[in-house]
Amino acid sequence: MFEFSSANQKRIPEILAKYPNTQSALLPLLTLAQRQEGYVAPQAMVEIGRILKLSPGYVQSVASFYTMYHMHPTGKYIILFCINISCQLNGADELLEHTAKKLNIKVGETTEDKKFTLHREECLAACSNAPMMRINDTYHEDLTKEKIDKILDSLD
């Protein structure tokens, strides 16, 4: 069973009011569900479909198009490490390797304590401050090994 929290229930009419048709609220509601649970469960897609009068299959087909929706539970902190060109030119590959080693996981994996998930990411529009990573909603820029260690150690 999936239900939006009461705080999120209140947000739904606000979101719907932005648009002349209900389907436009699909991405915002998927995002809301993911923020609540950490991922988009099949039950959440059923519930969103019910609210927006869309079939669960349709909701699924849209959700699967977008890379930011996680279909499975992830770590508490999702580290997206940019490896695109400007970051690559500034040593991102080596720093990514360093991060993986420090967390003792491979890229794409989650630490055993479910704290960190590490992914390779494409350009996140911080190229003039490369290399960079995004942890949940926060951008960390101009990275060095020392800086990465400090950031990771500071998260609990």
Add this chain to the structure above:
Amino acid sequence: MAELKLLTKDIDKKDLHKLSVYETTGGYGSLKKLFEKKPEEVVEMVKASGLRGRGGAGFPAGLKWSFLAKDVFPRYLCCNADESEPGTCKDRLLLEKTPHLLIEGMIICAYACLIETGYIYFRGEFQHASDLMDEALEEARAKNYLGKNIMGSGFDFDIHTHLGAGAYICGEESALLNSLEGRRGEPRLKPPFPAVEGLYSKPTVINNVETLCAVPYIINEGPEKYASFGTEKSKGSKLVSVSGHVKKPGNYEIEMGTTVRELIYDLAGGIRDDNKLKAYIPGGSSTPMLPADLVDTPFDYESLAAAGSMLGSGALIVIDDQVNIVESTLRLASFYKHESCGKCTPCREGTRWMWQLLDGIHQGEGTDQQVDKLVDICDNISFKSFCPLGDAAVGPVASSIKHFREDYEALLKKNAEGAA
């Protein structure tokens, strides 16, 4: 050599994102002048300014506004804040530092085009920028810069934020519209163009963040003033995101026509470790790369096109002589393979094939024939794909072979020696 700060004059001012601070810099000052004019006069002003789209294609903004289907309402304005072209980070700067400038620009566009509703489509990762924008919109509503009967003018307009969820293709305008309508972000067949059938099948203006942010200056100072900067066909200023191997990477607002050399050596401090420049990509990852001997090319639409590339989104990626170009090209090929939406065959299959061949060459398993094969695939994607992403994917690969075939050969040779 200095910057020309028409949009970013006050960008370092503390708390500029707050309305009260923005107003102290003259912010929203253009609206009084705006409401004294007829909408069609405003369109003419933007036409006369020579302002062109800053999102990639460089289409004249005023002309786009004048193409809206006559007498069809409602109409919509969509600001493209997807900023996903690798190398580009100038819209994020504007969005986070000066959200009210964008709101002001959108009000002007909406008034000129008789639009009552606007959306800002942020890429999904721009949560922070979108939150800041929501606060800015609230402030603007409270002051009646947005809402009903704005400043007693009789004009109604409001703006909403909308976040995407990851997918480079959603920066393409028709894919953006699908995404905003709650669909898969696949491009639409054109025509009909958005000006005729856009969001919810209604006439729609789509402009990049930087394009809309340039509009208040044109109303405040007049189109002649704006057009006095730049070159004959590339007017005004341009924000350039400089990244890669420079000492001082950053966003620089330059007068159109400033040379790439001035950008790299004067503004961005030159090449790291005083290495030699090898190549640069002028307009974001999908624009063809150029070799160092073209460093004196003026940064404007026409000059970069004449040099064999494009101004694109204005993202100058600088590569020094320590790099084998195949490595950078492989990274971009991997990006386009990942981002191809899969709707049409030349792009879906072609991007995968290019990546496979490049990966093989990079790993020392390539042959001369495979480099020729790459050229052949490029020819088969160009102009045969459904949307411009296919052509974009070809840009880095074709140009890397054209200008740096010796880098490919170095890897092939290594292979031959290794095998012997």
